[in-house]
Amino acid sequence: MINRKMPKVLATVLAASLALSSVGYAAPAVGEKGKSTYSQDQKIVARVDAERAIEHIKYLSKEIGTRPGGLEAEKKSADYIAKTLESYGYDVEYQYFPVADQYIANVGFSDGTVWEMGASPNGVISNTAVTAEVVYVEGGTSASDFSDVSGKVVLMARAASTAQYRAQVENAVKAGAAGVILQSLVGSRGNYGQAFNPSLTPVYDVPVFGAAYIQGEWLKEQIAKAPVEISLTATHYSNLQSVNVIATKEAKSKDENVKEVILGAHHDSVVGAPGANDNASGVGLMLELARVYKGYNTDKTLKFIAFGAEERGLLGSRYYVNQLTQEQRDQIEAVFVPDMVATNYDKANNLYAMTPDGSRNIVTDSTVEAGARLGNSDILPGTFGSSDHVPFHQAGIPAALFIWMGIDSWSPLVYHIEKVYHTPQDTIEDNISVERMQSALDIIGSGLFDVVRKKTPGNN
Structure with a gap:
């Protein structure tokens, strides 16, 4: 189902004794569940x-x-x-x-597993892989949040607004990141966020991907156990x-x-x-x-x-x-x-x-x-x-x-x-x-x- 802001849902309970349908048939008596007398x-x-x-x-x-x-x-x-x-x-x-x-990103792991994400058109779009260790950075909207990320792929929970997550990407690239993965957020109804194409203004010389919320959580779990190296590729389909x-x-x-x-x-x-x-x-x-x-x-x-x-x-x-x-x-x-x-x-x-x-x-x-x-x-x-x-x-x-x-x-x-x-x-x-x-x-x-x-x- 298309992901849009969904309109108000209205519903009423239909009485089992409906007398006449819009298609012209009288509703038969209700039987046991799944056992219509019709x-x-x-x-x-x-x-x-x-x-x-x-x-x-x-x-x-x-x-x-x-x-x-x-x-x-x-x-x-x-x-x-x-x-x-x-x-x-x-x-x-x-x-x-x-x-x-379509701009589609792939994140590859050493065991052959590949995850599909969204890619920003203003990041590197290439089938030549960027391979590096991935590290998680808390925050990211301030340049001071980054240390020892040069040559690494930076994973961050995306900030709420587009302007804020653009600042996250800018700060990561300036700190020497080899790639950026923004983790989608949890929605207002508790729904896990989906993969997305980050909207960026400048053109960057590193890949910038938008991960589903659960992909970010899975990556953080792996990072907590041992260093994780991943390969980033992206394709522009026209x-x-x-x-x-x-x-x-x-x-x-x-x-x-x-x-x-x-x-x-x-x-x-x-x-x-x-x-x-x-x-x-x-x-x-x-x-x-x-x-x-x-x-x-x-x-x-x-x-x-x-x-x-x-x-x-x-x-x-x-x-x-x-x-x-x-x-x-x-x-x-x-x-x-x-x-x-x-x-x-x-x-x-x-x-x-x-x-x-x-x-x-x-x-x-x-x-x-x-x-x-x-x-x-x-x-x-x-x-x-x-x-x-x-x-x-x-x-x-x-x-x-x-x-x-x-x-x-x-x-x-x-x-x-x-x-x-x-x-x-x-x-x-x-x-x-x-x-x-x-x-x-x-x-x-x-x-x-x-x-x-x-x-x-x-x-x-």
Whole structure:
């Protein structure tokens, strides 16, 4: 999910006795959790498997790893998604679009381990390694903070403001540092800071990198035990393209005005983060539902889309929407966007169906009602504007985001997403819950099926 200042989250609890949904179906009586009395729900719930979805997360986050928009790893994830969808029998197409340059840093260790960080364009960008001992400097905003750093790589916790961390870099370079690594800060909600590209005014003749908070902590732990030598390299990637992967399931309908429904999830990650929950989880959910839906006829055309470069400004979904004609936009009835749907973070205790302005639509209603039918109280409607549902909403197309989140209070607003969001710790081991994934599959899968399913006498 793109890292932006997130708007206020509003949510209300849906009563289990909803009388009528926006898609025109009476909500059946609530059964035990996962045991809806609605036979159409069981067509999905009985077949979706969280473990299968997590196998996709494993491949994307462990075999491929970090997937910054426009780089080769993102293209590998696109190929994996395309081949998986093709193996289910779907026709698949690639949709390419341009993205801005990337400056990527690599920090190598003697055991062959390499960490990915952000690099400043105004530091040395070279594949020729700067190899030196790394030392930690407390503070750094004063020249007096530095002693015996000549020829060494200086690690510092970045100061809060850009002006202050620029002073840190200036002081380190003047003291003879061979390189500088600025450690990201802990966020206001306790979230660990991500890797970043330091914004510098002068051009320096040493590499200057931006590390994730946890990378700085890991480095400090190593330094405390014994001297540590690292190698710094950086690459400027230009003329980049990202890619959307689109699979289509045509409607089994004689209606000349067939509507279209989209299930879409971004497949890129931020620099330095393997992106298990953000957002291999959304892709895993999409691929598992694609597997199950292939066996069912639908009254509406269904598209499964893996969006590229979401983390760089919702670029893939914006490109997709912008190239549609107005007639094509009018044909889209609903867009379901799973983004971060499997975290194990205990404070993110509800699955939300979010729209940018808090309005309800066919997507929010179908899934909230599915949760009620399934006896699953995890899902609530709410307001959130930082994912691939936004471009569709802005184009007047009903869309909603699905994300696990926790609300502590409304005034002042205190909400939680996982601490390891956008960091090297967004891994299966640290941040994925089988139970949360299963809940999301059941709810989103059942709500989506209620929108697209083939109608027969007696199930309208």
